[in-house]
Amino acid sequence: MRNVFWKNIRNNMNMQKTDNSKKQKSDSGSIWNPWHGCHKISPGCQNCYVYRRDESIGKDASIVTKTGDFYLPLKKNRHKEYKLQPQNGSVFTCMTSDFFLEEADEWRPECWRMIRERSDLRFAIITKRIHRFMECIPDDWGEGYPNVSVYCTVENQQMADYRLPIYLELPIRHKHICHEPMLGPINIEPYLATGKIEYVLCGGESGEQARPCHYQWILDTRDQCIKYHVPFHFKQTGTFFVMNGKTYHIKRWLQQSQAAKAGIDYDGGKE
Numbered sequence: 001m002r003n004v005f006w007k008n009i010r011n012n013m014n015m016q017k018t019d020n021s022k023k024q025k026s027d028s029g030s031i032w033n034p035w036h037g038c039h040k041i042s043p044g045c046q047n048c049y050v051y052r053r054d055e056s057i058g059k060d061a062s063i064v065t066k067t068g069d070f071y072l073p074l075k076k077n078r079h080k081e082y083k084l085q086p087q088n089g090s091v092f093t094c095m096t097s098d099f100f101l102e103e104a105d106e107w108r109p110e111c112w113r114m115i116r117e118r119s120d121l122r123f124a125i126i127t128k129r130i131h132r133f134m135e136c137i138p139d140d141w142g143e144g145y146p147n148v149s150v151y152c153t154v155e156n157q158q159m160a161d162y163r164l165p166i167y168l169e170l171p172i173r174h175k176h177i178c179h180e181p182m183l184g185p186i187n188i189e190p191y192l193a194t195g196k197i198e199y200v201l202c203g204g205e206s207g208e209q210a211r212p213c214h215y216q217w218i219l220d221t222r223d224q225c226i227k228y229h230v231p232f233h234f235k236q237t238g239t240f241f242v243m244n245g246k247t248y249h250i251k252r253w254l255q256q257s258q259a260a261k262a263g264i265d266y267d268g269g270k271e
């Protein structure tokens with residue numbers, strides 16, 4: 001089954017390549033989780049991996065606590081060098097919670113101070129709580145810290161049409177859309193047309209309870225990105241991936257590599 005899938009996905013995806021389709025550099029980097037735990041807020045949270053992982057070890061993911069890594073951006077090794085180095089890529093921030101969660105309001109200012117102090121690092125914040133953004137930024141935020149990218153997660157059309165109009169008006173220097181988990185076809189053309197979106201990322205849902213992700217949804221989003229010259233990245237297939245009417249079960253460790261094999265990332269048409 002897996003070999004058939006690889007063959008099909010390669011054939012199908014090769015047909016989709018365009019002249020200016022080049023391999024977009026994948027997201028890579030470090031993870032900084034200053035706090036852990038979260039609350040489900042929208043359909044994309046249904047099978048949240050934080051909840052799944054915590055349940056498997058008998059932990060309650062709805063309890064939000066500061067972690068031992070809270071000061072990670074300032075931590076140094078025995079050679080007195082920062083542990084987090086810019087050459088290691090973006091620092092993905094709050095991957096087992098949401099940076100704009102209410103419970104973290106008293107802790108966040110300290111995080112902003114560290115983010116400002118480590119201006120050599122690029123921080124990536126992925127959120128489903130973009131509506132809280134203005135009450136969560138520091139006094140000196142201005143038009144945004146240059147070293148912060150905020151990814152607005154929109155898992156379906158309803159969330160796109162709620163969150164993206166808010167997002168577009170916010171003072172953020174690097175605006176990225178994250179369709180993960182992608183739960184349906186999503187039209188983001190009106191938002192891409194503003195020229196304010198730097199990057200779009202798509203992916204399916206992981207776990208055995210995952211909802212299926214259709215390859216056609218991914219391709220439709222890619223087409224929208226190509227139309228507006230916005231870089232696009234297909235990050236991972238998710239567990240149940242539908243292509244040409246067939247549903248494929250993709251093991252967790254193959255979900256990213258399968259997406260990469262598709263070779264459909266788009267760099268925005270840059271030379």
Ligand code: SF4
Binds near residue numbers: 038039041042049098
């Ligand atoms: S916002 Fe993210 S971390 Fe929080 S419950 Fe939803 S999916 Fe999980």
